[in-house]
Amino acid sequence: MRLHRNLVFAVIDGLNLIFNEGEYADKVVEKLLKRDKRWGSRDRAFVAETTYDIVRWKRLYAEIAEVREPFDRENLWRIFAVWATLKGINLPDWKQLAGTPTRRIKGKFDELSKTRKLKESVPDWLDALGEKELGNAVWTKELHALNQQADVILRTNTLKTTKKDLQHILAESEIKTSFLKAYPDALVLEERTNVFTTDAFQNGLFEVQDASSQKVAAFLEVAPGMRVADTCAGAGGKSLHLAALMQNKGQIIAMDIYENKLKVLKRRAKRNGAHNIETRWIENTKVIKKLHNSLDRVLIDAPCSGLGVLRRNPDAKWKLQPEFLTEIKKTQQQILQDYAKMVKPGGKLVYATCSVLPSENQEQVKTFLTSESGKDFTFVKDEKVLAHKSGFDGFYMALLERKTN
Numbered sequence: 001m002r003l004h005r006n007l008v009f010a011v012i013d014g015l016n017l018i019f020n021e022g023e024y025a026d027k028v029v030e031k032l033l034k035r036d037k038r039w040g041s042r043d044r045a046f047v048a049e050t051t052y053d054i055v056r057w058k059r060l061y062a063e064i065a066e067v068r069e070p071f072d073r074e075n076l077w078r079i080f081a082v083w084a085t086l087k088g089i090n091l092p093d094w095k096q097l098a099g100t101p102t103r104r105i106k107g108k109f110d111e112l113s114k115t116r117k118l119k120e121s122v123p124d125w126l127d128a129l130g131e132k133e134l135g136n137a138v139w140t141k142e143l144h145a146l147n148q149q150a151d152v153i154l155r156t157n158t159l160k161t162t163k164k165d166l167q168h169i170l171a172e173s174e175i176k177t178s179f180l181k182a183y184p185d186a187l188v189l190e191e192r193t194n195v196f197t198t199d200a201f202q203n204g205l206f207e208v209q210d211a212s213s214q215k216v217a218a219f220l221e222v223a224p225g226m227r228v229a230d231t232c233a234g235a236g237g238k239s240l241h242l243a244a245l246m247q248n249k250g251q252i253i254a255m256d257i258y259e260n261k262l263k264v265l266k267r268r269a270k271r272n273g274a275h276n277i278e279t280r281w282i283e284n285t286k287v288i289k290k291l292h293n294s295l296d297r298v299l300i301d302a303p304c305s306g307l308g309v310l311r312r313n314p315d316a317k318w319k320l321q322p323e324f325l326t327e328i329k330k331t332q333q334q335i336l337q338d339y340a341k342m343v344k345p346g347g348k349l350v351y352a353t354c355s356v357l358p359s360e361n362q363e364q365v366k367t368f369l370t371s372e373s374g375k376d377f378t379f380v381k382d383e384k385v386l387a388h389k390s391g392f393d394g395f396y397m398a399l400l401e402r403k404t405n
């Protein structure tokens with residue numbers, strides 16, 4: 001691989017925004033990719049993947065480069081030099097890369113890779129927490145899996161097409177995909193490419209959604225005609241899937257405390273041809289109270305640490321703080337307590353997160369079931385999806401049923 005100066009400069013600028021200005025990696029990459037219209041798909045892939053790679057391995061590379069935060073531009077170049085050396089790239093004779101100690105970098109990599117928190121590049125507190133919650137052996141494997149680049153997975157919108165037809169349509173645009181056993185609507189891209197610009201996407205034939213995430217709506221056991229609430233709907237990934245599973249029949253009430261997310265949801269529903277979704281902004285507790293005892297199904301896709309989706313959000317490793325985790329767990333329990341009341345007797349509830357920590361998952365469900373509001377519910381089943389076992393994002397989902405008396 002030959003390094004191109006303007007692409008590497010874009011990466012350095014991006015890293016500066018992410019590491020020093022606290023900007024989100026996905027937003028920064030989106031901005032960087034708009035920088036030069038002449039860049040082809042390989043150039044764009046270089047900028048995006050190199051930026052994500054260096055964010056993912058920040059701690060390891062910084063240790064090898066012997067630099068500390070806040071990183072100045074010279075530090076960022078040294079980190080970049082570590083990335084390029086470990087990739088086996090022949091360094092050009094640019095002044096910023098002069099004197100890169102190639103041999104020393106390789107030696108330090110071998111030495112530091114003996115320590116998990118350095119090898120897998122995580123903060124001390126997070127490494128200790130993961131080991132405490134999952135045990136040494138499982139956490140070691142899980143953390144390693146969460147540091148791999150995620151495949152791009154599509155969910156066929158069965159309101160508009162079939163998986164087979166979609167595969168053919170994409171193949172006509174030179175996008176090759178394959179089926180995924182055990183995931184009925186999923187297609188996996190054989191090569192990474194920007195699918196958002198395709199007509200198929202613009203026409204609502206698919207959504208990009210990880211395979212593990214595609215399990216959640218199905219876990220709720222919905223059927224056409226039911227009255228369902230998606231209580232933490234966000235921009236609606238699960239609401240859209242629910243609409244497809246319900247064949248556009250019945251009612252889906254998509255709710256969130258952020259009105260702007262629901263606006264995005266509405267646009268996506270239109271593109272998907274999902275006509276049975278209505279949005280309700282949770283601006284006060286009355287919105288929930290009005291729906292008490294009235295729904296066949298309630299989905300709580302709870303806000304969480306996001307540790308299960310580190311493969312696609314590597315900067316969460318650096319942004320997450322122990323205090324946030326403490327707070328979010330309180331919110332999760334409060335949401336369970338309050339929103340479960342919307343389930344009617346005999347109805348069902350799914351509590352889901354994209355975390356792999358038992359304290360956000362099965363322990364929250366256990367606390368709920370032993371509480372005053374939880375005693376009306378029985379535990380039906382749960383699924384702990386770990387990235388190292390599934391090959392996809394880490395997720396948790398539990399199905400509960402409200403007793404009839």
Ligand SMILES: C[S@@+](CC[C@H](N)C(=O)[O-])C[C@H]1O[C@@H](n2cnc3c(N)ncnc32)[C@H](O)[C@@H]1O
Pocket residue numbers: 231232233234235236237238239255256257258261282301302303304331335354
């Ligand atoms: C995991 S995300 C949801 C992702 C979404 N369901 C999807 O499939 O695209 C969690 C969502 O919960 C919302 N949220 C946070 N606190 C909430 C609360 N108290 N009540 C309802 N939603 C809340 C957040 O705004 C966020 O959109």
